[in-house]
Amino acid sequence: MRNCYPACLLVFLFSITIHRSLPAQSVTRGPYLQSQGPNSIIIRWRTDSLTDSRVYYGDTLGATTFFKDSTTLTTEHRVLLTGLTPLTKYYYSIGSSSQILRGNDSLLYFKTAPDSNSHVPVRFWAIGDFGHGNQAQADVRESYLRYAQKTKPADLQLWLGDNVYQDGTDAEYQSKVFDTVYGYGNLFPYLPFASTSGNHDYNSICPWQDANGLPVLCNINPNNHTGPYLSLIDPPTQGELGGVASGRKIFYSMDYGDIHFVFLNSELGSYNNAYNWTGVLNNSSSFTSPMLDWLKADLQATTKKWKVVIWHQCPYSAQDNFTEENSVQIFCVATRHHFNPIIEQYGADLVLTGHDHNFQRSYLINGHYGGKSSFTSSMMINGSSGKEDLGEPYVKYVNGPLAGKGTVYVVAGNSSGSNAYSPFNHPAIYYGQACDTCFGSFVFDVQGDRLDGYYLTSTDSVYDYFTILKQTWSSLGEDNVAARNIHIYPNPTSGNTEITYSVTTAGKVSIEVLNIHGQVVSYVSAVNSQPGNYREIIDFSNPCLSSGTYTVRINCGGELIYKRIVKAG
Secondary structure, X not given: OOOHHHHHHHHHHHHHHHHHHOOOOOEEEEEEEEOOOOOOEEEEEEEEEEEEEEEEEEOOOOOOOEEEEEEEEEEEEEEEEOOOOOOOEEEEEEEOOOOEEEOOOOOOEEXXXXXXXXXXXXXXXXXXXXXXXOHHHHHHHHHHHHHHHHOOOOXXXXXXXXXXXXXXXXXXXXXXXXXXXXOOOOOOOOOOEEEOOOHHHHOOOOOOEOOOOOEOOOOOOHHHOOOHHHHHOOOXXXXXXXXXXXXXXXXXXXXXXXXXXXXXXXXXXXXXXXXXXXXXXXXXXXOOOHHHHHHHHHHHHOOOOEEEEEEEEOOOOOEOOOOOOOOOOHXXXXXXXXXXXXXXXXXXXXXXXXXXXXXXXXXXXXXXXXXXHHXXXXXXXXXXXXXXXXXXXXXXXXXXXXXXXXXXXXXEOOOOOOOOOOOEOOOOEEEEEOOOOOOEEEEEEEEOOEEEEEEEEOOOOEEEEEEEEEEOOOOOEOOOOOEEEEXXXXXXXXXXXXXXXXXXXXXXXEEEEEOOOOOEXXXXXXXXXXXXXXXXXXXXXXXXXXXXXXXXXXXXXXXXXXXXXXXXO
C-alpha cells in the first residue's frame, strides 16, 4: 500500500492535468460584441468545455498581430481589448492559448466607436419584443440587411426589451436569439448590441407572473438581481464609456460620438417600497428611487448634443386604452409618471420603447404625464409630421424660450410579434401601424445637428420617417429672402386674424403660433407655394388661448420669420 499510494496519486494528478489542458471542442455561442467604445471593446463567446481565453486581432483578415489572454478556465469567455484606435476596423480570432477555435473569417471583425471629438454620421438599428424565434423575426432581420446593403449598415444594434420569449431562460436565448435561422448568430460577430430588459426577460430574474400566469411584483432587492439576461450582457457600468457610473447592469449609460444613451429598467416595480425603483402604483410627483436619482445625476452631467433614452414599457400607446391611467399596464403608467418628467427636464430628444406589439411615433411633445384626456395644446411643441421633405422637420432649439423642449417617443415592439388591427387614437401620437402581419424595426441616423428616424417594415417599406434639427432660436424680424410683405390684421385680436404674405421663391410654407413659452398652440399645415401672394386665417377665439402676447412663426422653405400678435381680453 505504501508503494501504491504515490503511484495512484501520480496517476490522479496526471489525469487532472490532462483534463485542465484539454481544449474546448467547439464554440456554442457567439462570438458577440459588447461595450463598443472608441478605444476598447469586449468580446464574448461560450464553449462546450473549460479552457482559458485568447483573442488575436489586427487590421487584416486572420491577423495575429496582437493578442489578449484571460487565464481563467471557463466556458463563458470574456476578453476586454483596450488601446484601440477610434473609428477603426479590426479583424479578430477567438480561442485559447493553445488553439484558435474560430478565425480567418470575414464576419469576425469590429469597428470602434467615434471619439468625443468626431462628428461623423452614425446609424443605429433598434428592435423590440423580437425573440419569438419565428419567421417574422427572420423577415425583420433580412429586411434590415437589405436596407443596410442599399444604404449603409448600422454601427450598433439596440435591444428594447422582451428580447426573448417566453420566460427569458438561457435555453430560449440560445435557440431564439443566438441561433442563425431566426436569430442574429450571423450578425453578432460584427454588430455590437446594447440593451435593456423587458418583462419576459425578467421572468427568469424576478418573475412578473406566477405559475398560473397571474401578475406579481418582484420582492427581491434590485441590487441582487441575477439571471440569464444579466449574465449574457456586458454593459459599461462604471462610466468607462461616458456618463455617470451606475454600478449595475440593470441600468447604465454610455456615449457614442455626439449621442448620450441612457438604458433604464422599467421592470423594477415592487410592493416593497424599498425595491420599487420604477414607482408602480405610486402617483406622487415627488417619488424617487436609486435609479431615478442616478438618472438625474447622469443627464445633468452629460454635455452631449443628443440624448436618447431607452426602456421597455411604453409610456404612450394610441391602440385601445393600453396605457391609460386605469390600465393594468401599471409599469407603462409608472414610466410616464416618473421617467418622462426627468428625461424631458434634461432635454431628451428621443425615447425608444417596446412592449406594445406595434409601431407608434409621437409628435414633438413635452409635459404630458397623464392619460389621453389630459393632453393639451401647450404640450405640443410641434404638431406637424416631422417630415423634412414636406417642409415640416421638428426643430429642437438649443437656446431661447424653447431651449431643450420637445421629445419624440417611439414604440418599436413588433420585431417578431404583432397586435391585431384596432384604430389608433391618442393626441400625442402622429403615426401608428398594427395588424396581424405588421412587423418591423426602427433605424435612426445622427450627423451633426440632425437626427433622422425611419420605421422599416419586414416587407422593405419605410412607412414613417421624421427629422429632428438642432437650431438656435432666431431673433424676431423679417430678414428673409423667401417671403416678404407679411401683414397680420387685426392685431390685437380676439377672433379671426388674417395673415397675408408674398412668396418670392417656390417652396413649402407652414405657419405656427407660439405662446410665451415657445410652445406651438396653433398650426397651419405646410403647402407647396409658387411665387405669389397668399392669405391664411388663424382663429384666436379658442377659449384655450388665454389673453396675452403670441409669436407667429412662418417657415418658408426652411427660412423662419417671426411676428408678434396680441390676443385681447
